[in-house]
Amino acid sequence: MKTPNSLFRIITIIILFYSTIFAQLDLSVYTDKETYEYGETIMLYAKVTNTADTTFEFFAPTYQTCQAEFSFNNFNSGEYAPCLATAELLTFKPHFSKIYSWRIEPQSLGLPNKNGTQTIIGKYYFDLTDTIYIQAPKFFGGEIELLYHVNNFDSVNAISRNLNADVVFGSDYGEVKHEVWQIEGFDIDSLVQIYSNDSIFVSFEKSIWIMYESIVDEYEFPIDYYPLEVGNRWYYEKIELENINDPIHNFIVTDTLYVEVLADTIMPNGKKYSILKNGLGTGEFVRSNFYGIYNYKDEDSSEVLVYNYFAKLDEYYPVDFFDISRVSLTEKQKEFIFGESINTLNYSADGLISFNITFAEGLGIIYSAYDGPLNYKIIGCKINGDVYSDTIVVGVKEEKLETIPAHFSLSQNYPNPFNPTTTIE
Known part of the structure; x- marks a missing residue:
């Protein structure tokens, strides 16, 4: 028979074992922005990373649908997700991550459900949690699911009109009608409190x-x-189309452009921006983080997320910066650049000016094309002391870019920072 002390030691060993194993996992929760406008979609991410140098596996008790969860103020995603009770073997290689994402649509979920600071807590197995805070106004509205008897149709229809409800789903089950309403302009929780006890409805x-x-x-x-x-x-080639009627065979290199990070500075909004010389497609004051690439707006000391890494493919999102009104992430793929296969993101910008721009992971802008016969294509770069060009170069001493002219005279490009023109002296 085991003594209380021996049982305590066994329990302690088990706790230490699992604490050691799952200390390898780190949970990080983040959103695509820090501050949201009324009714704006919120993209939420939970990143689970194996921080150790060893691989480990475990069986998740649900299949994908409920592996990561979150709470948004008093809303718990696990209560509204289809949790499939089928175990799945999860394998985390060293420094490998799985990233779970949710699209929080206020019009459907009725979130945010309060004004100001929103508290979001990400949750994963083995009591892993991470808490973040965002700023957003309360959304008035959401979707309601209701059942009622057909003999109450007129009364229910009157309530629907008063709420200006949009019936997005409807079906009949004998004498009972089943509908889903989308409502805006009303506190959805208050409506549930009022009508869930109304005898007109079977459920609300x-x-x-x-x-x-x-x-x-x-x-x-x-x-x-x-x-x-x-x-x-x-460093970029400036490529022009000599004959616009023959876009395949008539590109000619007419000039060279270079872009450089000159310095960084704290702007009046309290954030640090890099100062670019010849900001090709990005402007002069720029910063980047895990969410995307931002431009500083001098007129009101705000910033704009111009290139959103988390944007949905082929869907335009609004961007108010200079002559750009909207941007779309059009392609995510791998390309061979300087002899390596590298992840790239291609964006299409639209407004008074239109252009396409491609970013390569770890390198920056590799290509931009504007309305008309004008393109810029990367021919080399110097990143964090390493030099890259048409042949793989890993050290500054082997710098191949010495053949590129060192002195440029730059024409003024204000107020359009997206299409700089340069002349080599």
Whole structure:
């Protein structure tokens, strides 16, 4: 018979064992922005990383649908997700990550459900949690699922009109009607409190169904598509179309452009920006982080997320910066650049000016094309002391870029920072 002390030691060993194993996992929760406008979609991410140098596996008790969860104020995703009770073997290689994402649509979920600071807590197995805070106004509205008897149709229809409800789903079950209403302009929780006790309805409750937007591995995810350390420099060919009627055979190199990170500075909004000379497609004051690439707006000391790494493919999002009104992430793929296969993101910008721009992970802008016969294509760069060109170069001493002219005279490009023109002296 085991003594209380021996049982205590066994329990302690078990706790230490699992604490050691799952100390390898780190949970990081983040959103695509820090501050949101009314009714704006919130993209939420939970990144689970194996921080150790050894691989480990474990069986998740649910199949994908409920592996990562979150709470948003008093809303718990696990209560509204289809949890499939099928175990899945999860393998985490050294420094490997799985990234779970959710698209939080206020019009469907009725979130945020309060004004100001929103508290989001990510949750994973073995009591892993991470808490973040964002700023957003309360959304008035959401979706309601209701059942009522057909003999109450007129009364229910009157309530629907008063709420200006949009019936997004409807079906009949004999004498009972089943509908889903989308409502805006009303506190959805208050409506549930009022009508859930009304005898007109069989049931009246929030209609919430949340699933992952995606589950991806770390290598599929953006890390740094615009390294902005001071001294980084990029060299481009300026390519023009000699005969616009023959776009295949008539490109000619007419000039060379270089972009350089001159310095960094703290702007009035309290954030640090890199100062670019010839900001090709990005402007003069730029910063980048895990979410994307931002431009500083001098007129109101705000900033704009111009190139959103987490944007949905082929869907325009609004961008108010200079002559750009909207941007779309059009392609995510691997390209061979300087002899290596590298992840790239291609964006299409639209407005008074239109252009396409491509970023390569770890390198920055590799290509931009504007309306008309004008393109810029990278021919070399110096990133964090390493030099890259048409042949693989890993050290500054082997710098091949010495053949590129060192002195440039730059024409003024204000107020359009996206299409600089240079002349080599």
